[in-house]
Amino acid sequence: xxxxxxxxxxxxxxxxxxxxxxxxxxxxxxxxxxxxxxxxxxxxxxxxxxxxxxxxxxxxxxxxxxxxxxxxxxxxxxxxxxxxxxxxxxxxxxxxxxxxxxxxxxxxxxxxxxxxxxxxxxxxxxxxxxxxxxxxxxxxxxxxxxxxxxxxxxxxxxxxxxxxxxxxxxxxxxxxxxxxxxxxxxxxxxxxxxxxxxxxxxxxxxxxxxxxxxxxxxxxxxxxxxxxxxxxxxxxxxxxxxxxxxxxxxxxxxxxxxxxxx
Numbered sequence: 695x696x697x698x699x700x701x702x703x704x705x706x707x708x709x710x711x712x713x714x715x716x717x718x719x720x721x722x723x724x725x726x727x728x729x730x731x732x733x734x735x736x737x738x739x740x741x742x743x744x745x746x747x748x749x750x751x752x753x754x755x756x757x758x759x760x761x762x763x764x765x766x767x768x769x770x771x772x773x774x775x776x777x778x779x780x781x782x783x784x785x786x787x788x789x790x791x792x793x794x795x796x797x798x799x800x801x802x803x804x805x806x807x808x809x810x811x812x813x814x815x816x817x818x819x820x821x822x823x824x825x826x827x828x829x830x831x832x833x834x835x836x837x838x839x840x841x842x843x844x845x846x847x848x849x850x851x852x853x854x855x856x857x858x859x860x861x862x863x864x865x866x867x868x869x870x871x872x873x874x875x876x877x878x879x880x881x882x883x884x885x886x887x888x889x890x891x892x893x894x895x896x897x898x899x900x901x902x903x904x905x906x907x908x909x910x911x912x913x914x915x916x917x918x919x920x921x922x923x924x925x926x927x928x929x930x931x932x933x934x935x936x937x938x939x940x941x942x943x944x945x946x947x948x949x950x951x952x953x954x955x956x
Contacts, residue, residue: 714922718944718951721918726869727950736865736875738801738808740816741774743861743880743927744826751907752931754924755883756914757823757900765872770904770914772923774876775819780842782811784818787830788856793937797860797956798877810855816879817853821846823900825893828885830854849888857885859937862926863956864919865945878923880930919944 744755756770789795790813798809817828822845829851839847846853858879866873894900906914908928912921922944930939940955 714925715944715951715953718918718922723867723946723950726867729869731868732871734871734873736873738777738812739775739874740777740812740877740879741772742816742820743772743878744883744886745880746883746905751909753905753907754911756904756906756911758902760899760901766917768915769917771917771920772878773820773823774816777812777815778842780840781814781818782807783840784814784843785836785852786814787833787852787854790855790858791937794858794860797941800956812877813855813858813879814853818843818846823893824903825890826886827851827888828854828857828881829887831887849890851888854885857881859935860941861930862923862941863943864923867946880927
């Protein structure tokens with residue numbers, strides 16, 4: 695896992711990130727709004743931002759997507775991916791913090807288990823893409839883990855939900871052929887109990903990992919929504935990183951991108 699490139703830009707990478715919805719309208723929606731709707735429905739997904747606060751400035755883990763990928767090739771992103779049916783069936787250690795559970799319950803009031811499943815999605819995808827396990831090893835190996843969790847369970851640990859913070863939600867605009875409704879979680883790197891090598895490399899989904907100081911991470915080739923979520927994380931860290939802090943939801947309405955609170 696490498697450091698960010700020399701000469702990386704400071705906060706915002708030269709872009710005003712204080713008006714975050716305005717940034718998305720200027721840089722993203724101004725181009726997309728002229729295109730016809732695709733009819734694609736957003737797929738539920740989750741992402742995990744790992745944070746290292748051991749130094750003078752917090753660092754975050756970002757991975758570079760493979761240049762051959764059709765979706766955001768070569769971009770630096772937080773690990774994450776789509777909700778899998780097995781995420782609803784996997785046993786876990788601990789529970790998602792109550793404030794996160796309550797806010798995410800609005801996603802599907804008739805499916806109270808969905809917040810937990812999305813948290814598990816974020817943990818599973820982070821393991822599959824980076825080899826890093828947010829896990830509790832004190833309970834032994836999970837018994838009867840669903841197929842989608844077999845590789846994780848084989849390491850002799852349960853996914854650990856308690857360290858997760860709900861940071862933000864973002865829904866892809868309706869003019870794109872591939873759309874996601876993504877929940878961004880964050881956790882301190884101290885929650886990582888184990889690492890499996892070989893999950894990152896030239897033939898994998900993420901070709902390299904970077905631990906970037908937050909102020910320098912904007913200098914990487916980030917998708918605009920990743921820039922926005924990174925800024926939200928920065929503000930949250932400055933405010934004490936409490937579970938009780940509200941989480942924003944970025945989505946496109948009639949007037950363009952909007953920022954609502956969850």
